[in-house]
Amino acid sequence: MNVLRRAWGWFDDRTGLPGPVGELLRHPVPPGIGWPRVLGSATLAVFILQVLTGTALATVYIPATDSVYDSLVFISREATLGRVIRGMHFYGASAMMILVTLHTIRVFVSGNYKYPREMNWITGGFLIVVTFMMAYTGQLLRWDNHSIWSTLVAIRHIGHAPFIGEWLGQFVLAGDRITGATLSRAFAFHVFFLPAVLFTFIGLHLFLLIRNGSSEPADKEILAEPETYRQEYEELVEREGLPFWPFAAWRDAVFALGVFAVIIILALVFGPQELSIPPDPAVPIPEPRPDWYFLWYYAIFAVLPYEIARFAYVLVPLLSMVFLFSLPFFAGRGERHPLRRPWIIGVTIFGIALVLGFQEAGRRAHWAPEIAVDPLPAEVVGATEGPVYEGAILFHENGCLACHAIEGNGGQFGPDLSNTGTELTIGEMSNVILNGVSGMPAYQNLLTREEVDLLLTFLQSRQE
Ligand code: HEC
Structure with missing residues (x-):
């Protein structure tokens, strides 16, 4: 006990803390x-x-x-x-x-x-x-x-x-x-x-x-x-x-x-x-x-x-x-x-x-990519065979449609691509697809060259 008291006395003397801290704790409140x-x-x-x-x-x-x-x-x-x-x-x-x-x-x-x-x-x-x-x-x-x-x-x-x-x-x-x-x-x-x-x-x-x-x-x-x-x-x-x-x-x-x-x-x-x-x-x-x-x-x-x-x-x-x-x-x-x-x-x-x-x-709220979207209807695609049609299939199968809407079909997470053929050049589109941008994955290792070309053909066909 004595030792403790002496230690406390020493601490008090050398730091001067106990006094003010005690006062602080006991400061009067209403x-x-x-x-x-x-x-x-x-x-x-x-x-x-x-x-x-x-x-x-x-x-x-x-x-x-x-x-x-x-x-x-x-x-x-x-x-x-x-x-x-x-x-x-x-x-x-x-x-x-x-x-x-x-x-x-x-x-x-x-x-x-x-x-x-x-x-x-x-x-x-x-x-x-x-x-x-x-x-x-x-x-x-x-x-x-x-x-x-x-x-x-x-x-x-x-x-x-x-x-x-x-x-x-x-x-x-x-x-x-x-x-x-x-x-x-x-x-x-x-x-x-x-x-x-x-x-x-x-x-x-x-x-x-x-x-x-x-x-x-x-x-x-x-x-x-x-x-x-x-x-x-x-x-x-x-x-x-x-x-x-x-x-x-x-x-x-x-x-x-x-x-x-x-x-x-x-x-x-x-x-x-x-x-x-x-x-x-x-x-x-x-x-x-x-x-x-x-x-x-x-x-x-x-x-x-x-x-x-x-x-x-x-x-x-x-x-x-x-x-x-x-x-x-x-x-x-x-x-x-x-x-x-x-x-x-x-x-x-x-x-x-x-x-x-x-x-x-x-x-x-559903602000996120739509995971289960239906494929694009034929009248929106405008073709039932050929590269545009195949591109549209790939657009759905690779999840693009989950984030991008075409004429009201698809997700809202990314920009609407209904008129992308008028708005972007082929080079711009392929750059985005291959390298990705914020919010969009890079597809260069996920798609073959032919698939990218088909996608580009489809996107190109989206004209106003
Ligand atoms: C997870 C959601 C997501 C997926 C999947 C996705 N994208 Fe995107 N995409 C975006 C977002 C977000 C942007 C816009 C990024 C920015 O510039 O702010 C974008 C931008 C684009 C653009 C440029 C549009 C513009 O107006 O600048 C194109 C073209 C595009 N995506 C095509 C595709 C294609 C093709 C696929 C499928 C192979 C795809 N995207 C898959 C989210 C996605």
């Missing part, structure tokens, strides 16, 4: 802080869990295209605890997305973004954006056929966005198509850059939480006015405040442990998302879709008409961010109680309903 306040700390707790499980995964994961899939298989089947840790990282990502969203809604509804906590809100906004980016890059690191195909679909969507679409697509892919550079870029962002940004902004966010204090609960509301707020808040906390630890912190601890338990149980019982076959740009999968929390966003293209969707795809996230970041500047004063700010309830319900509606549409 009375009556309830359960909804645990969402922020739980997000942080899950983030730390993600760092731990992610670091463990990174010790085995190989971010190089020739070995990455094998390393994923190794993690999932052989490595000690690999399956559970991959599972925890997988469900942890979902948990973080849910918690960070609920936390934001809570702060939004209770008006805690108002004076003097505008910067708490803004640093929080950055944290959400970066969390979304983490989730996105993480999915790409699960480098199986499903992952790269859903990325290709996303890139096709992004690519349609006006002005920045093409640039953005190339930025994500690190080039024009999915290659090792795409993987390296996603890995570097997911493992180095974005976590560093997250740590920085979490630090700022927590500093501001301590500096500006936890908001008083609704029944002790103080008007958010710069002239009076801080003084009244000080008085309230001095009069009735309680030390954060243990009076408020016990709820945080209990809730975070509960969330951990759920994550671990899911990982043990269900395991991580099963890997599909190794990435193969020549084998489109029936429904390449992102993990559930991005489905509503993919659905923009399935639900809205093309001309609106291509704008919505960039404008929805952009305008949401503009709205969120400017919110404290146009509504940063006055009352905070949700019942006295009815518009805020309207906006919240409308937003949630919209996202859920799109989510449901995304669950049913």
